[in-house]
Amino acid sequence: ISKIGVFTSGGDAPGMNAAIRAVVRACTYYKKECYGIMRGYEGMIEGDIVKLGARSVGNILQRGGTVLKSARSAEFRTPEGRKKAYDNLTKLGIEALVAIGGDGTFTGLHKFYQEYQIPSICIPGTIDNDLSGTDYTIGYDTATNTAVEAIDKIRDTALSHNRLFFVEVMGRNSGYIAINSGIAGGAAAIIIPEENMSFDDLYKILGADKDTSKKSNLVVVAEGSKIGDAHSLAKQVAERSSYFDIKVTVLGHLQRGGSPTYFDRVLASRMGVAAVEGLQEGKYDVMVGIKDNKIVYNNFDVIMASHHEIDEESRRIAKILSI
Ligand code: F6P
Numbered sequence: 001i002s003k004i005g006v007f008t009s010g011g012d013a014p015g016m017n018a019a020i021r022a023v024v025r026a027c028t029y030y031k032k033e034c035y036g037i038m039r040g041y042e043g044m045i046e047g048d049i050v051k052l053g054a055r056s057v058g059n060i061l062q063r064g065g066t067v068l069k070s071a072r073s074a075e076f077r078t079p080e081g082r083k084k085a086y087d088n089l090t091k092l093g094i095e096a097l098v099a100i101g102g103d104g105t106f107t108g109l110h111k112f113y114q115e116y117q118i119p120s121i122c123i124p125g126t127i128d129n130d131l132s133g134t135d136y137t138i139g140y141d142t143a144t145n146t147a148v149e150a151i152d153k154i155r156d157t158a159l160s161h162n163r164l165f166f167v168e169v170m171g172r173n174s175g176y177i178a179i180n181s182g183i184a185g186g187a188a189a190i191i192i193p194e195e196n197m198s199f200d201d202l203y204k205i206l207g208a209d210k211d212t213s214k215k216s217n218l219v220v221v222a223e224g225s226k227i228g229d230a231h232s233l234a235k236q237v238a239e240r241s242s243y244f245d246i247k248v249t250v251l252g253h254l255q256r257g258g259s260p261t262y263f264d265r266v267l268a269s270r271m272g273v274a275a276v277e278g279l280q281e282g283k284y285d286v287m288v289g290i291k292d293n294k295i296v297y298n299n300f301d302v303i304m305a306s307h308h309e310i311d312e313e314s315r316r317i318a319k320i321l322s323i
Helices: 016-029 041-045 079-094 103-116 140-161 176-184 199-206 230-240 252-256 262-280 301-304 311-323
Strands: 003-008 032-039 050-051 096-101 118-126 162-167 189-191 217-222 247-251 287-293 294-301
Touching: 003 079, 003 247, 003 294, 016 032, 016 096, 016 247, 016 262, 050 140, 079 103, 096 103, 096 262, 103 118, 103 301, 118 262, 140 176, 140 247, 140 252, 140 262, 162 176, 176 189, 176 217, 176 311, 189 199, 189 230, 199 217, 199 230, 199 287, 217 230, 230 247, 252 262, 262 294, 287 301, 294 301
Parallel strands: 003 032, 003 096, 096 118, 118 287, 162 217, 162 247, 189 217
Antiparallel strands: 032 050, 287 294
């Protein structure tokens, strides 16, 4: 392999730039040419591809977002779209791909690999931390720190006004940001899609019917909550009791931006180098991961076969400390 294409796809995540930089510089180190494909699969289909060198990725390590931009491509889901993409890669002589993204990105890459046998490898970049085969995905640490910072601020005003706040954090099908920002932010309750907490359970925790209940409290709700989003939960509590003065804050996309933490920068740097080295060693259709602080490679089927579970201990800690 002498020419490698790199791209970011799906929702952006802080640390993606650090991963791009690592891929490009590892290519230079191993004497390979590197091409940046703009806007993920969209740019591959349109032929929006630029040559990158070690110097073209200077001063991006510390920046949020992705300099290659990102998109979710509907056209790449069609055989015609993938054919156009393949033709564009062939024209430039690109022989292998490194994709940085989440499960949708890896699914597209797998399909492409099956059809065209292009050596390819995925780097997990998503704030959701929802991919099995890795303890951490790039961006998750930064997003969780952002959520904790916001929760701390909300707590100040919640206390001053004796208010109950519902804070919604991102995580479409995953409670990772919620559980850990909730533990770190001292939430009274944490609602995650992985746990079967009912509305009644939540209501009991808040203790509206007890003399000892706190008026000021904070509930962290994962976007993927199965018992309703933050607004709906707030409404349900208000309908049952007028005891609380309730407010809702949805943190939204602010969790996706910002300068990556040291952890995400190092993780992205390690994974970027590991991706190029993996391709050299003939590891195709795999995702780079980190397990017990060691780099690992897992096949697409292994990654997709299971959900990245939230460990029992974290759930237990959250419960014990929310008393
Ligand atoms: O997958 C990352 C994520 O931020 C999810 O947590 C969220 O549900 C989704 O992306 C939002 O996507 P979009 O930016 O397209 O609204």
